[in-house]
Structure formats: C-alpha cells, structure tokens
Amino acid sequence: MSWAGKLLRVNLTKGTVTPEPLNMDWARAYLGSRGLAAKYLTSEIDPKVDPLSPDNKIIWATGPLTGTMASTGGRYTVSTKSPLTGAIACSNSGGYWGAELKMAGWDMVIFEGRSDKPVYLYINDDVAELRDASHLWGKSVWETEELIKKGLQDPLTRVSSIGKAGEVGVLYAAVVNDLHRAAGRSGVGTVMGSKNLKAIAVRGTKGVGNIRDPKAFMRVTKEKKQILHDNPVTGQGLPTYGxxxxxxxxxxVGALPxxxxxxxxxxxxxxxxxxxxxxxxxxxxxxxxxxxxxxxxxxxxxxxxxxxxxxxxxxxxxxxxxxxxxxxxxxxxxxxxxxxxxxxxxxxxxxxxxxxxxxxxxxxxxxxxxxxxxxxxxxxxxxxxxxxxxxxxxxxxxxxxxxxxxxxxxxxxxxxxxxxxxxxxxxxxxxxMSSKGQEFPAYDGRGIQGIGLAYATSNRGGCHLRGYTIASEVLGIPVKTDPLSTEGKPELVKAFQDATAAFDSSGLCVFTTFAWGLTDLAPQLQAAIGEEFTTEELEKIGERIWNLEREFNNAAGFTAKDDSLPPRLLTEPCKTGPTQGKVNELAKMLPHYYEVRGWDAEGRPTAQTRARLGL
CATH class of the missing domain: 1.10.569.10 (Aldehyde Ferredoxin Oxidoreductase Protein, subunit A, domain 2)
Incomplete structure (x- = not known):
C-alpha cells in the first residue's frame, strides 16, 4: 500500500505533537486527502462549531498517490470548517509541499486548539516539533518561506504558510506553499491564523517505498502519462497557454461573467x-x-x-x-x-x-x-x-x-x-454573486446550465472544481452536451462531482480528468494499494465522500434553501452573444438532482442511500 500509515496530531493549546496510526478502515473507505480528511474532521468536530474558535480543527492531508511517480502526484488538501461559508471547507494545492510531507513518512497532520503565541510546525522525517514563530508573524508568505529556510539552513525545506491576510482575518485567506501554489478557497488560511499557526515546514527524505506492485505501477503510470501527452488539452493547450x-x-460562448x-x-x-x-x-x-x-x-x-x-x-x-x-x-x-x-x-x-x-x-x-x-x-x-x-x-x-x-x-x-x-x-x-457565501468563479451559470446547478449544490459553496461540467458543456469532454439545455444536467453534475471527489482523494490533480476517467485512475491505485480499487468502487467512494460532506453541512444548519443562486442568475437574462435571453433554470433541475442523488425533497440523504454507502 502507498499510504504511509500514520498521522501527526498537534494540540496547539498544550503544545504537543503526537504520532498516531492512520485509521486504515477509513482510508480504504475514503481513500485519502479530501475524503479521508473529511472523515476525520466530521468525526471530531461539532458541525455547529465557530470556525474561528479553538474547537475547530484544521487538517493537512495527502492521498495514496501523493509523492509517487503517478503524473501530478504532488497534491494535498487543507480541510476545516469554513469561516467564509460555515460549510465544510477543503482546499487543494499543488507544488511540492504535499509530496514532501508524504516522503517524510506522514499521510496527514491534524491541528486542534489554539496556541497562545505564534508557532510553526517543523517536520524532518520522524522528528516533529512546534517552534516559535514570533519573528515570522506579520511577514508575508514570501518572507516566511525565506526566513524558515535560512533559519534551518536547508533550502530544500518545503513550506506551507499564511501571509498577513490570514493573520488579520480576511475571511477568504489562503494557505500558500512554494511561493505561489495555494490551497486558495473557503478561508482555510483564516482558520490557520486564528490558531496562531504561521507555517508548516517539512523535510522528507524517505521517499514513498511501499508500493504494492512496483513493476505494475511503473508500467501503468507510464501508459497513463502517454495518454496525457497525446491529449490536445493536457498535452498541448495547458502546457502552451495554461x-x-x-x-x-x-x-x-457568451458565458464570461x-x-x-x-x-x-x-x-x-x-x-x-x-x-x-x-x-x-x-x-x-x-x-x-x-x-x-x-x-x-x-x-x-x-x-x-x-x-x-x-x-x-x-x-x-x-x-x-x-x-x-x-x-x-x-x-x-x-x-x-x-x-x-x-x-x-x-x-x-x-x-x-x-x-x-x-x-x-x-x-x-x-x-x-x-x-x-x-x-x-x-x-x-x-x-x-x-x-x-x-x-x-x-x-x-x-x-x-x-x-x-x-x-x-x-x-x-x-x-x-x-x-x-x-x-x-x-x-x-x-x-x-455567491452560493452558500462563497463567490462564483469564471463561468456564467445562465449561459452554462450545468455549472449553475453545480454552483448551487457544491458542498463548499460556489465552486467549479467540485464538478467541472465545463469540460462537457463547452469542451466536449468526455462527451459534448448542450450548455443551454437542462436535459441530463442533474446526472452530469452528479457524475462529475463524484468522480472529482475520487480524484481529489487520490492525491492527483483534477486537470488529468481532461484526458483520464476513473478507468485510468483505478489501475494506478490497484498497482499502488490493492485490487479492490476498481472503477465501480471508486465511483462509490466518490459518492460516499460527497454524501458525507453533505451530511456535515446539513448538521451545520444548511437546508435545501441554501442550494440556490442569486436572483440575477435566475431572473436577469444574458444580454449578448449565443446565450442572449437565457437565465439559469435551477428550479427545473434541482428536484431531479435530489432524486438522482438519492436524497429526499429537503436535500437529505435517505436511509437507503446512507446504508448503501456505509455512512
């Protein structure tokens, strides 16, 4: 298996750092990163907790493929309860930090409580300790990373930190690593600042050596990298233009807000x-x-x-x-x-x-x-x-x-x-222009119907990365659907949401899904950690994660009324271009989305759905 099999629990109030074995039953059910962090978070905090109180927790988590030779295996997530939305927050970042944590021998770090002074966590393989960060408080991300590396006399140290915004309470402050890669959304950096936690500095030299079948893993990752290379989006468009x-x-297409x-x-x-x-x-x-x-x-x-x-x-x-x-x-x-x-x-x-x-x-x-x-x-x-x-x-x-x-x-x-x-x-x-208090990204939900439904139902508020239907509705990946039609969009949104949850939890980048599907992810996970990770099982894991996040939000006080869009998107038609005259038809799509999800009319997972997913 390519999990490290252990986590660090850091009690900032007491100043303690304690290693723990990873709950492997949860790891098999939720995979890692986003899914596994959600399971730990929802099991350990009250959904109604004040996001900026010491009782909230914040988790850095890698996936089983983080730090491996699988393409894009550098991802990690930061999970907490969002101060911006009050919903579950999970923000994903690339760069090198996630791989460094995994190569130091850790799957996850859980922070609880609040320090009475600024601190940062230093991890060097098996050694982990809290250190004074008073000299770093008030510094930018760029200054913090430079000062930590100089202080440790190790330029290869990887740093995940907050800048001034996280300290002063900007409700959408980000956690930044490698100078400009960020766990950017939902205010995860704000929670970090509320705990007087400035940074996590990691040095890992162990590598990820516990691949189940190394030869098969090398073979399948090479094959999948070729698919990325040959794809016009991942092999040409994104490398050339980003x-x-x-x-x-x-x-x-008339959908640029x-x-x-x-x-x-x-x-x-x-x-x-x-x-x-x-x-x-x-x-x-x-x-x-x-x-x-x-x-x-x-x-x-x-x-x-x-x-x-x-x-x-x-x-x-x-x-x-x-x-x-x-x-x-x-x-x-x-x-x-x-x-x-x-x-x-x-x-x-x-x-x-x-x-x-x-x-x-x-x-x-x-x-x-x-x-x-x-x-x-x-x-x-x-x-x-x-x-x-x-x-x-x-x-x-x-x-x-x-x-x-x-x-x-x-x-x-x-x-x-x-x-x-x-x-x-x-x-x-x-x-x-937000849903559940989080601002929409760069696609107009009137001109692209599916993304409007995805915004309204996203577990972390307005978001494109929880179900990027743009791939289908605009780019024709994996199949072309009409962006102006509501037909089939509830099914499309659910499929994208579930698949994305699985990819996020694996430790790989969602951009691979322009070329890959779960049929490409499954054999990589099978070679790395076990044959049980079939395409069908990954679909179920993604659905399980989505419903777990939904249940947390419901318990936090969210209802079907929060699966909404601003009046402008529902009543003010697009003015120009191919989308002229269109509004988002959420009322037509949402009830069917609930049916497809196996939820009741109030947007709650039914007993049958919970039983089927093992929630």
Whole structure:
C-alpha cells in the first residue's frame, strides 16, 4: 500500500505533537486527502462549531498517490470548517509541499486548539516539533518561506504558510506553499491564523517505498502519462497557454461573467487573455509570460511564471515585484479582470502577486471588488467610504483595494469579509454573486446550465472544481452536451462531482480528468494499494465522500434553501452573444438532482442511500 500509515496530531493549546496510526478502515473507505480528511474532521468536530474558535480543527492531508511517480502526484488538501461559508471547507494545492510531507513518512497532520503565541510546525522525517514563530508573524508568505529556510539552513525545506491576510482575518485567506501554489478557497488560511499557526515546514527524505506492485505501477503510470501527452488539452493547450487558454473561449460562448455578472461578455477579454500574456509589450518588447512551470511529478506543466512591466504604475517604485513570479491563471485573471471590467493586464499581474505574497483567494477577492464597484456605481458606496473612486474598469481601484485588503486596512477590512457580508451590510444582498457565501468563479451559470446547478449544490459553496461540467458543456469532454439545455444536467453534475471527489482523494490533480476517467485512475491505485480499487468502487467512494460532506453541512444548519443562486442568475437574462435571453433554470433541475442523488425533497440523504454507502 502507498499510504504511509500514520498521522501527526498537534494540540496547539498544550503544545504537543503526537504520532498516531492512520485509521486504515477509513482510508480504504475514503481513500485519502479530501475524503479521508473529511472523515476525520466530521468525526471530531461539532458541525455547529465557530470556525474561528479553538474547537475547530484544521487538517493537512495527502492521498495514496501523493509523492509517487503517478503524473501530478504532488497534491494535498487543507480541510476545516469554513469561516467564509460555515460549510465544510477543503482546499487543494499543488507544488511540492504535499509530496514532501508524504516522503517524510506522514499521510496527514491534524491541528486542534489554539496556541497562545505564534508557532510553526517543523517536520524532518520522524522528528516533529512546534517552534516559535514570533519573528515570522506579520511577514508575508514570501518572507516566511525565506526566513524558515535560512533559519534551518536547508533550502530544500518545503513550506506551507499564511501571509498577513490570514493573520488579520480576511475571511477568504489562503494557505500558500512554494511561493505561489495555494490551497486558495473557503478561508482555510483564516482558520490557520486564528490558531496562531504561521507555517508548516517539512523535510522528507524517505521517499514513498511501499508500493504494492512496483513493476505494475511503473508500467501503468507510464501508459497513463502517454495518454496525457497525446491529449490536445493536457498535452498541448495547458502546457502552451495554461488555464488562461479559456479566457477567449468562454467569452465567445457568451458565458464570461463581467462587471459583477451584469454582463456575460467582456469587450476587454482579449487584452487579458493567454495570447496577450505571450505578446511582447510595447514598453520593453518583452511578453509578460516568461515560461510555464510544473508541480511535483506533473507532465502537464500548466503553471505560469511571469514578469511585470517595471514601468507600470503599480510597481514603478517597488523593485521587489520586478522579478519573475507566479503568473495569472484563468480564474484569477477573470476575477481580477472581467469581474470588475478591468482590462489592464499588468495590473492583474500585480494583484495576483499580492494575493500570492499575502495569501488571498483571488476569486473571492476579485468577485467582492466587483460587488463594491456595483455598489459604487449605484451611489450606495462613495469615494470617502472606499478611499478611492471605484467605477467598473478602474485599475487604480483594483490595485488600491488589493493592498488594503491584504493588510487589513481601511475599507479593505470590509472587502475582506467577502461579498455576502459586505452586500448585506449595505442593504443589497442580491449583489453578492455567491452560493452558500462563497463567490462564483469564471463561468456564467445562465449561459452554462450545468455549472449553475453545480454552483448551487457544491458542498463548499460556489465552486467549479467540485464538478467541472465545463469540460462537457463547452469542451466536449468526455462527451459534448448542450450548455443551454437542462436535459441530463442533474446526472452530469452528479457524475462529475463524484468522480472529482475520487480524484481529489487520490492525491492527483483534477486537470488529468481532461484526458483520464476513473478507468485510468483505478489501475494506478490497484498497482499502488490493492485490487479492490476498481472503477465501480471508486465511483462509490466518490459518492460516499460527497454524501458525507453533505451530511456535515446539513448538521451545520444548511437546508435545501441554501442550494440556490442569486436572483440575477435566475431572473436577469444574458444580454449578448449565443446565450442572449437565457437565465439559469435551477428550479427545473434541482428536484431531479435530489432524486438522482438519492436524497429526499429537503436535500437529505435517505436511509437507503446512507446504508448503501456505509455512512
């Protein structure tokens, strides 16, 4: 088996670090990473717990294929109860940190309680201890990683940490590793900050040596890597253009949410696209994009490394931002750009660097700024309140607000609450483009019906990565479905949600699913950990995880009424393009989705469903 078979339990209140054997019955039932962390979390905390109290717990978890030679085997998840939504939170990250934890001999680290002073956890193979982090508090992610490595005199140490945003209580603060890879959504970094936990530094030298059938594993992973290589998305599109390849595509189909979803196409999309990133600038003759980058074990390499224009107003007097850094991904470019009507590519790069540096989810931040700009446009917010003129399209306002929010200053404190709380405060809750309190990503649920249903039913609030129906509805993977039709969408959403839960829990990247299905994941798991992990069993594991998360949310107080979309998506039709005149037909899809799921009319798993899944 390729589980390490043990976890670390860290009691921050007592200052203790205790190894424990992994519950192998749970590991076989929930696989690892997202699924296994959800099982531990839901078994150990009260669903009604205050997310920022010491009684909440936060878990870093790897999957059985994390740290192996399986392509994209660098993933880990951070799971907790979300301060942004009050729902279960599980945020996934790549880079190298997850593989390092696994190679140090640990599947998972569980933190409980709250330290009375800033600390970080240091893990060096079997040795693990809490260390003082007073000198790191107030530092950025970038500074924290550098200081820890210098202090340990080991540049190969991998660091997962929070920046200023997690310390000052931005409700969508991220956990960042390897400088610009992030467990970005749902405020996992906020919970970390509430516990006075600054970082986890890991050095692992053991490797992952307990593969069940090494020869079979080498054979099957080689075969599956070839499939990724030969696929036009994972072998060509993502390596060449990254996720930003979608900017012009989604705009053309009429589903690029623009100006807080007022519009569904952005006239400036081409200016902030992948193609624009690769085009030489007029100022210095160099493109913003420097190169692509891969996470641990990844053969896709969708990551972007970019350099900002040194003469741009955001950095003209800030040379610390002139070097190569993590570049724009599609969701960030949309949230910082189209969502606010901003088409200044250099400003978007600056904002994404601040988000990486201080640990902020760019999706929730950008979408919240979109709500602020609409409130300003309506005259509900003023320059005096915000601190700057903030019309749609203002790059100056975007740059100002990302700085204020990251530092927890001025109006940035309100932006840090997220769009739901902010719009409620100013009497227009309808202007929050969110579900369960988490902001939507870069696809309009009116023009793509299935993703609208996925947003409404996502266990962690508005999210595309819990069921990426865009693959089918726009890209035709694995089969083409009509984005404007509701027919078959409940079945499609359920299938994507369950399969994604299995992939997330394996320790591999969901981007592999552009080329792979569960039929490709199953033989890799069989060679690594056992023959029982058939395609059918993985389907059941994914469904079990989804229902476990749902039951936690139900116990936390969520009901069928929370499986909703903002009035704008249900009543205001798209204005332009192929989707003109469309609204999301959630009322038509949701009851059938419940039936397909084996839930009652109130969205609760029935006794038969619970029994079938062993819940």
């Amino acid at each position: 996720t930003q390849v979608l900017m012009n595509v989604i705009n053309e 623009t100006r807080n979803h007022r519009d569904n196409q952005f006239e400036g999309a081409k200016d902030i696209s992948a193609e624009a990133m690769a085009t030489p600038r007029k100022t210095d003759g160099k493109p913003q994009l420097v190169t692509n980058q891969a996470c641990f074990g990844c053969t896709i390499a969708c990551g972007r490394i970019s350099k900002i224009d040194q003469t741009h107003f955001t950095v003209a007097n800030k040379p610390q931002y002139w070097g190569a850094s993590g570049g724009l991904e599609y969701e960030a470019a949309w949230a910082l750009g189209a969502a606010n009507g901003v088409n200044d590519l250099e400003c978007l790069q600056y904002a994404t660097m601040i988000c990486n540096e201080q640990g902020i989810d760019p999706i929730s931040f950008g979408a919240t700024v979109g709500a602020v700009m609409e409130l300003y446009d309506l005259g509900i917010l003023t320059k005096e309140q915000i601190g700057i003129e903030a019309p749609f399209g203002s790059a100056a306002a975007l740059a100002f607000l990302v700085e204020e929010t990251a530092q927890g200053r001025g109006f940035g404190k309100e932006v840090g609450l997220g769009s739901k709380r902010l719009t409620e405060k100013y009497g227009r809750p309808d202007l929050s």
